[in-house]
Amino acid sequence: MKLTRSLAALALLVATAFPALAADAVYPPGLRLGMVPLVGLSKAKTFPGFESEDGSVKVLITELPPAAYNEVVSAFNANPAGANGVKPDKIETSAGLAYFTTESAKAGDTLVKRYSMIVPGTGFSGYVAVQIPENASKIYTDEAVRQMFATATIRKEVSADEQIGLLPFKITDLAGFKDIRTLVPGSSIILADGNESSGYESKPFMILGLIGATPQAADDRARFAQEAALQIPGLRESKVTMSEPIRINSQPGFETRIDGVSGRDKTPVTVVQWIRFGGGTSLRIIASAPRDQWSDAFTRFRAVRDGIQPKG
Secondary structure, rough: HHHHHHHHHHHHHHOOOOEEEOOOHHHHHHHHEEOEEEEEEEOOOOOOEEEEEOOOOEEEEEOOOOOOHHHHHHHHHHHHEEEEOOOEEEEEOOEEEEEEEEEEEEEEEEEEEEEEEEEEEOEEEEEEEEEHHHHHHHHHOHHHHHHHHHEEEEOOOOOHHHHHOOEEEEEOOOOOOOOEEEEEEOOOEEEOOOOOEEEOOOOEEEEEEEEEEEOOOOOHHHHHHHHHOOOOOOOEEEEEEEEEEEEOOEEEEEEEEEEEEOOOOEEEEEEEEEEEEOOOEEEEEEEEEEEEHHHHHHHHHHHHHHHHEEEE
């Protein structure tokens, strides 16, 4: 009987040593990586993840390119002792073997603990960054954060409606595109015939997103559009074949077309870039298709472009 009471007391002590976990994994809108937040944390208002009521405890969750996980694993294996006093650790999760670090730092004048974790995903790497001020570290301990990390899990799909609903504009015509992936939650998205596993370059795809304020003078717009077109990631041997001002849904815009090659197989592609200029932000659309599929793809690209409408 005494042993039973002792075990019960020990269990109670362990349970109260750090904040409990909520019951179910929570996925930030638009993301495939989720976890069970510690009690006292709720969905963040201004970033994907969780935060305390006063905003001092932050858990940022995001997705990185698929190669990021292997790069981190290679770096940790090459230097298992870590660097600058920061030693890597690992933990098993339902998403796979995760690697994380813990370090002390400063946020302004406040001493904080920072934790970073990376986990493998299908077609992406999941990343979590936690910041806890020193005055909360007795509640949100290293062990509590480790327990939260252990709950990391991956959902296979995020519905198209959920992803599109995060954008600051409406997409009223998907033009038959089936694979939809958020690039930056609430800011940019990819619509594709291909997928992450097989690669996007061999089939038509579009990237829609907002960019910061852009030049308003006509001459400056032309220069800006051409420079932006020649810096499209993944496009090589680029040659601008057309660049001219147009109207897009009654707003000033610019259309630039580029020939180049893309992907590991150096697929010959034609790319069109549309920029619809606005006040605080402008809409940028990059649409790519293999040259032998260009004619049909361009019709679909225009249908998506012309169907983009403001919210509200």
